Amino acid sequence: MCATEKNNIEREEVLHAPVMVDEIIANLSLRPEMIVVDATVGCGGHAGEILKRILPGGKLIGIDRDRESLNIASQVLKEFTSFNLVYGNFRNLNQILQSQNLKFVDAILFDLGVSSAQLLNPERGFSFRKEGPLDMRMDRSSCILAYDLINNLREEELSRLFWAFGQERYHRRIARFLIRARQKALITSTVQLAQVVTGAIPYCPRYRRIHPATRTFQALRIAVNRELEALEQGLKKAVDLLKQGGRIAVISFHSLEDRIVKRNFREGAASGKLKIITPKPLRPSQKERVQNPRSRSAAFRVAERL
């Protein structure tokens, strides 16, 4: 295999396959000249599909709090004109759009969580399957790492965190095992953490459909990146930045996120600002679930600005 082929394969492996593309395209009613915000541009998969439909005359603003994701997106989108990539947190959506001289836009997409590029890079510390530092920051300029939480929080705080953000039924045992482990040595790596967590969970095949460390890692990632707060604030701002008839679409990957989206859309509808387009979340097709297992837990909701 020549070097270029190998590079292409490696690139494909780390590139993120965008989920529920057909559903997004259909529900955002995309057409030329629209101004669309991709609030989580990631590797640019959705952004490319959106750009194909809003050109000529349209414009895409792609936001990410991870500079590495923005670098990937700029490569992936290089065939297009009419897009701006902005480094920032979507919780500051109003300031970000102001900086782009935009008051109102036609559509805003949120595709939550981490990208495959982030997950598959061991240096980022998101995966329990790969040895890496306990980092988990989407924005590498922020100060708190998973390492800090794991090695400094008290037992009750850890336990609460694993329950609140991971809905981990063994939250107390995991916290207890972690305190015991860190009395011997600090916990510094992903694999080391996964081993302690696995040791804390009693063996029960029924609960082994997912890796025993899945929920703990999810909880830590959400806490490190303050993901639920950002979602709450980002959604509220997004509603006020939509033109009349503009649409907001959110893909979430766990029930905590979906609950926030559902509640915000309901509140928007109750206050006369939104019409809910998807009373129940749309799910990926069977074909997509097979082709892209990451899509399996996706829930997609859409609302329209009144």
Ligand SMILES: C[S@@+](CC[C@H](N)C(=O)[O-])C[C@H]1O[C@@H](n2cnc3c(N)ncnc32)[C@H](O)[C@@H]1O
């Ligand atoms: C699931 S990926 C998006 C993938 C993208 N739709 C694609 O097709 O390639 C989520 C991205 O959102 C970014 N992200 C998560 N929370 C964010 C926030 N509050 N503000 C800005 N970006 C965020 C992550 O860094 C990640 O790159």
